[in-house]
Structure formats: C-alpha cells, structure tokens
Amino acid sequence: xxxxxxxxxxxxxxxxxxxxxxxxxxxxxxxxxxxxxxxxxxxxxxxxxxxxxxxxxxxxxxxxxxxxxxxxxxxxxxxxxxxxxxxxxxxx
Numbered sequence: 001x002x003x004x005x006x007x008x009x010x011x012x013x014x015x016x017x018x019x020x021x022x023x024x025x026x027x028x029x030x031x032x033x034x035x036x037x038x039x040x041x042x043x044x045x046x047x048x049x050x051x052x053x054x055x056x057x058x059x060x061x062x063x064x065x066x067x068x069x070x071x072x073x074x075x076x077x078x079x080x081x082x083x084x085x086x087x088x089x090x091x092x
Contacts, residue, residue, distance in 0.1 A: 001052045003082040008047045010072040
C-alpha cells in the first residue's frame, strides 16, 4: 500500500457537487483531513485528499478521474505518491 495526495478541481462546480465528490473519495479511502502524531487534525482544502491505495499512481489517477467525471464534464486530477507529509498549523 502506498500513500497518495490527490487534488481534484471541478470547474464551475457548486458546494453540493464537491460534497458528492467528498463522499465518493471517502468510499475509496481518501479523506480531507490529516491527523498529526500529536493528535491535531488539519483540514485540507476542498478537492484535496490523502489516502492509501494498492493501485499505482497511474491506476489511481484513472480511478479518480472516472469518479470525478461522473460529477463534472472536465475534471482536473493531480495525483502524487507521498513519501511523507509535513505541515504547520497557524497559531491560535
């Protein structure tokens, strides 16, 4: 299993369409949140997901594009295979 970050842009889509995309991505094990080692949760931007898959990067891209194509005529899909993630949360 490999870690991936996936970015999907649905041109001209409304919030309802992105909500459907979020549900479909969760169904294949991709989520919009990252939980750090310290337990702090970071919410990813709309259309950005992290998850694991047994597929290779190209197979995953095809799968995600097929999912997004059910919601938008011309989805943009960007998939990266992750070795790790690092982020900073704004100070409260």
